[in-house]
Amino acid sequence: MKMKPTELRGEDLPGVTILIPAFNEEKVIVNTVENLLNLDYPNLTFIVIDDGSDDNTSVKVVERFRMRHGGVNKTADIPTAPVEEIYVSEINENLILIRKANGGKADALNAGLNFSKGEIIVTIDADTVLAPRSVRRLVGLFKDQNAAAVGGLLTVANEAVIKNGRPVSVKFPGNPLVIFQLIEYLVSYSIGRGALSRIDSLLVLSGAFSAFRRELLISVGGFLSRISHGRTTVCEDMEIVVRLHRYLKERRIPYPIKFHFFPVAWTEVPSSLSNILRQRNRWHRGLGESLMIHSDMLFNPRYRHIGLFAVPYYTFFEFLSPIAKLFSTVLILILLFMRLVHWQFVIILFLLVVALNGLYTSIITTMVELKFKNISTDNMEAMRFKTLGDWIKLILMSFFLEPVYGAIRTVAQLWGIWDLFRGKSGWYKFEREGMRSQNQS
Numbered sequence: 377m378k379m380k381p382t383e384l385r386g387e388d389l390p391g392v393t394i395l396i397p398a399f400n401e402e403k404v405i406v407n408t409v410e411n412l413l414n415l416d417y418p419n420l421t422f423i424v425i426d427d428g429s430d431d432n433t434s435v436k437v438v439e440r441f442r443m444r445h446g447g448v449n450k451t452a453d454i455p456t457a458p459v460e461e462i463y464v465s466e467i468n469e470n471l472i473l474i475r476k477a478n479g480g481k482a483d484a485l486n487a488g489l490n491f492s493k494g495e496i497i498v499t500i501d502a503d504t505v506l507a508p509r510s511v512r513r514l515v516g517l518f519k520d521q522n523a524a525a526v527g528g529l530l531t532v533a534n535e536a537v538i539k540n541g542r543p544v545s546v547k548f549p550g551n552p553l554v555i556f557q558l559i560e561y562l563v564s565y566s567i568g569r570g571a572l573s574r575i576d577s578l579l580v581l582s583g584a585f586s587a588f589r590r591e592l593l594i595s596v597g598g599f600l601s602r603i604s605h606g607r608t609t610v611c612e613d614m615e616i617v618v619r620l621h622r623y624l625k626e627r628r629i630p631y632p633i634k635f636h637f638f639p640v641a642w643t644e645v646p647s648s649l650s651n652i653l654r655q656r657n658r659w660h661r662g663l664g665e666s667l668m669i670h671s672d673m674l675f676n677p678r679y680r681h682i683g684l685f686a687v688p689y690y691t692f693f694e695f696l697s698p699i700a701k702l703f704s705t706v707l708i709l710i711l712l713f714m715r716l717v718h719w720q721f722v723i724i725l726f727l728l729v730v731a732l733n734g735l736y737t738s739i740i741t742t743m744v745e746l747k748f749k750n751i752s753t754d755n756m757e758a759m760r761f762k763t764l765g766d767w768i769k770l771i772l773m774s775f776f777l778e779p780v781y782g783a784i785r786t787v788a789q790l791w792g793i794w795d796l797f798r799g800k801s802g803w804y805k806f807e808r809e810g811m812r813s814q815n816q817s
Contacts, residue, residue, distance in 0.1 A: 389417070389419050390494060390495035390515060391419045391421070391493055391494025391496070392417065392497075392498055392511060392515060393421040393488075393492035393493055393494050393496070393590070394421070394422050394423070394498045394499075394500060395485055395489065395497060395499050396408060396500055396504075397427055397499075397501075397502065398424055398425065398426050398429065398484075398502040399428065399429050399805070400429045400433060400805075401431075401502035401503070402431045403808055404502055405433055405437055405502050406436050406440050407505070408503060408504060409422065409424065409471070410440075411505045414508065415508060415509075415511055416508045416509045416511075417512050419494065420470060421470045421493055421494065422468075422470060422471045422472065423474060424437055424471075424472070425484040425485070426474065426475045427476060427479060427481065427484035428476065428478025428479070433502075437473050441466075441468070441471055442465060442466040443464065444466060445461065445462070445463060446462060446464030446472075447462070448462050448464065448472055448491050449491070450490055450491055451491065451492060451493055452489055452492070452594050452598075453490065454489060454598040455486075455603050456479060456483050456601070456603055456604065457477040457487070458476060458477045459475070459476045459487060460475045461474075461475040462475075462491075463475075474487055474488060479603055480601055480602070480608060481599075481612060481803075482601040483602075485598070485599045485612070486598040486603075486604055489590075489594065489598050489599075492590060495590055495591075496515055496518065496587055497587065497588045497590045498514065498585075498586070498587045499585075499586050499613075500583075500584060500585055501583060503643055503644045504584050504643050505641065505642040505643075506640070510640055510641060511587075513638050514528050514585075521632055521634045522630075523589075523631060523632055524588070524620055524624060524631035524633055525581060525586060525587065525592075525633045526634045527569070527582055527585060527586045527587075528635070528640060529640050529641070530585055530641050530643055531558070531561055531642055532549065532557055532558045532645050533642035533643055533644050533645075534549055534644055534645060534647055535549045535554070547762070548762065548769065551647050552773065553648070553649065553781070555769070555770065555773045556776075556780070556781035557645045557646075558770070559737060559770065559773065559777055560777075562740075562741065563737055563740045563741065563744075566637060566744070567740060570637065572689075573633075573634050573636075575685075576681065577681060577689065578617070578686075579618050579666075579682075579687070579690050580614045580617060580663075581613060581614075581617050581633070582613060583612065583613030584643045585641035585643070586613065588616075589631075592620060592623070592631075593616075596616075596619050596620060596623050599612045600612055600615045600616065600619070609665040610658045610661050610662045610665065610801065610803055611658065611659060614662055614663060614666045615665070615666040615670075618666050618667075618669075620633065621633065621679070621682045621686075622670060622673060625678065625682060644808050651807070652784060653787065653788045654788075655788075656785055656788035656789060656792065657788045657795060658792065659792070660789040661795055663690065663695050664793065664796045665796065667687065667690060667691055673687045674687050674691060675688060698793065699793070702790060729778065730775050733774060734774045736774075737770070737771060741770060741771075
C-alpha cells in the first residue's frame with residue numbers, strides 16, 4: 377500500500393455527500409458541523425439526519441446555521457421511517473438537515489442516502505471531527521485502490537479542545553480508561569485492520585469514518601434496517617461491509633475494501649466503566665449478528681478468501697475468543713485448586729505475558745510514530761503523546777492493558793454474547809461529554 381493516497385485535484389474530484397446520523401446529540405452536533413464546513417474539499421454536500429431526537433439537536437443546527445425549510449431532490453427510494461421536515465442552510469446551501477421519525481441509525485443513514493448526490497458517500501458519527509484534508513485523502517483511495525469502500529484512522533478525542541472546527545490542545549489524556557482505549561485504537565485496531573486490508577480480508581469499517589461508492593450502497597439496498605430489509609443489527613457498519621463483499625464476490629466485481637492510516641478522524645470514546653461495558657457489548661453483539669446473517673459465507677468457496685479466511689477468522693478468533701478466554705481461565709483455576717500446577721508458575725507466566733505486551737506496545741508505537749512523521753502533522757497529533765514523559769506513561773499503561781482493560785473487554789463481550797442469544801436488541805447508547813470549544817470557559 378502506498379504511504380500516502382493520491383490527493384485528487386481539480387476536475388478529478390468526485391462529488392461527496394457526508395451523512396451525519398444524530399439522535400440526542402445536542403452537545404456535539406454544532407462542533408461537528410462546523411468542522412465539516414472547514415474541510416479542504418470543494419465538492420461536498422452535508423446531510424444531518426435527526427432520527428427523532430427528543431432533545432435540542434435540530435434546534436441547535438437550525439439556529440447556528442440559519443436553516444430554513446427547503447426542497448431537496450430525492451435521488452434514491454430506500455424505504456425509511458417518515459421524513460417530517462427538510463431544512464437547507466442560508467449560510468451554505470449544501471448543508472441539509474432532515475428531521476424524521478425514529479427508526480435507528482441504519483434507517484437514518486438510508487434517509488440521508490435517499491437525498492444524497494455525487495459518487496462517494498462518507499458516513500461519520502455525530503461527534504466525529506475530521507482532519508482538514510481527510511476527505512480528499514480518503515477519496516484518493518478510491519482511485520489508488522479501485523476500492524468499493526475505504527476507512528481511515530480513528531483516534532481518541534477525549535479531553536481535546538476544538539477551535540475553528542478542528543482539535544487543538546490535544547494533550548495526553550488523564551483518564552486511565554481513555555488511555556487504554558487510545559492504545560487499543562493505535563495498536564490493535566489500526567495495525568490489525570491495516571494487516572487485514574493488505575490481504576483484502578477486512579470485514580469491519582468504523583461507522584465513525586468510512587466512505588463508500590454510492591452506486592454500490594444503493595445497489596445492495598442501503599444499510600440494514602427493519603424498515604428496508606425486515607431485520608436489523610446494532611452494528612450496521614460491519615454488516616454493510618460483509619454484504620458488500622457478498623455482492624462483489626457473487627458478481628465477480630474486483631473492488632477491494634480498504635483501510636489506510638493516512639485519513640484521520642477524531643471520535644469520543646466512553647470514559648466510564650459502565651459506558652465501556654455497554655459499548656463493547658453492542659459491538660460484540662453486532663459482530664455476532666453480522667456473522668449469523670451471513671453464516672452461509674462461512675467456508676464457502678464461492679466467496680473465495682472472504683468465505684475461506686475472513687469470515688472464519690472473525691468467527692473463531694474474534695467472536696468466539698471471549699469464550700476461549702473464559703474457558704482457559706476456569707481451567708487454570710481448576711488446575712491450581714487441584715494442585716496440578718504450581719501457583720508460582722502461573723504468576724511467572726502471567727508476568728511474562730504482561731511484560732511482552734508492554735514491549736510489543738513500545739515497539740509498535742515507535743514504529744507508528746516514525747511512519748506518521750512521514751505522513752502528516754494530523755497523524756502525529758492523533759497519537760496524543762507529545763513528550764517522552766507521555767510516551768513512558770503510554771508504555772506503563774500498556775503493561776496493564778490485558779490484565780485490566782482486557783478483562784473488562786472480555787466481560788463486556790461475554791455479556792454481548794449472552795444478550796445476543798437472549799435476543800436483546802438494545803443500542804446501549806452512552807452519554808457523550810462533548811469536546812470543549814476554545815471559546816468556552
